[in-house]
Amino acid sequence: MNSTEIxxxxxxxxxxxxxxxxxxxxxxxxxxxxxxxxxQKKYDTYENRDFIKHVHQLASYFLPERILNIAADFxxxxxxxxxxxLVFTGLMDIDQEEIGSTPPNxxxxxxxxxxxxxxxxxxxxxxxxxxxxQYYSQRKGGGLIHAIIPDEx
Numbered sequence: 001m002n003s004t005e006i007x008x009x010x011x012x013x014x015x016x017x018x019x020x021x022x023x024x025x026x027x028x029x030x031x032x033x034x035x036x037x038x039x040q041k042k043y044d045t046y047e048n049r050d051f052i053k054h055v056h057q058l059a060s061y062f063l064p065e066r067i068l069n070i071a072a073d074f075x076x077x078x079x080x081x082x083x084x085x086l087v088f089t090g091l092m093d094i095d096q097e098e099i100g101s102t103p104p105n106x107x108x109x110x111x112x113x114x115x116x117x118x119x120x121x122x123x124x125x126x127x128x129x130x131x132x133x134q135y136y137s138q139r140k141g142g143g144l145i146h147a148i149i150p151d152e153x
Contacts, residue, residue, distance in 0.1 A: 017081065017082075017083045018083060019083045019084075019085040019086060019087045020070075020074075020083070020086055020087070021086075021087045022067075022070055022086060022087065022088050022089070023089050023090055024067070024088055024089065024090040025090075026090075027064075028064040028066065028067060029090060029091065029092065029093065031062070031063075031064050032062075032063065032064070032067075032091065032092070032120050032123065033092060033093075033116070033120070035058075035062035035063070035119070035120075035123060036092075036116045036117075036119035036120045036123070037116065038062075039051065039058065039062075039119045039123075040115060040116060040119055043119075045112075045115060045118070046115060046118035046119045046121075046122045047118075051119075051122070052122075055122055055123065055125070055126035056126050056127075056129075058123060058126060059123045059124070059125075059126030059127040060126075060127070062123055063123055063124070063127055067124065067127065068127050070086070071086075071124065071127035071128050072127070074086055074128070075128045075129055075130075088124065091117075091120055091121075091124075092116070092120055094117075099113050099114070100113065101152070102152045103152065104152050105152075
């Protein structure tokens with residue numbers, strides 16, 4: 001399932017595991033966006049406790065079958081070739097106008113602008129047999145989704 005890359009023929013560890021990259025098709029992207037829009041109307045935010053409580057069932061209902069199968073394969077692969085991460089490309093079309101520019105610092109970031117993306121990511125996480133995790137200390141009050149250091153500098 002993972003791809004490999006030859007790093008250095010003289011190195012003891014000549015092969016490095018890389019995460020599997022999944023290209024989301026336009027049809028899958030549309031299904032995920034439609035699901036995220038529906039769930040946003042119902043739950044308001046992806047951090048809604050009722051949404052999180054049912055995210056596994058919602059994922060199996062709303063996600064495309066191929067994405068569910070990829071998540072199931074990933075979750076059940078305990079081999080030494082398991083990288084431990086998946087990369088989804090093309091998951092959502094990003095509307096730069098709607099999101100706006102990078103905030104001056106992470107404290108002033110408006111996370112509500114990422115709400116639709118949060119639902120899509122939470123659904124994919126919900127396809128895995130685990131609990132969503134949030135880190136209180138990383139963002140005062142925690143959060144299910146964390147932007148990667150939103151800082152204009």
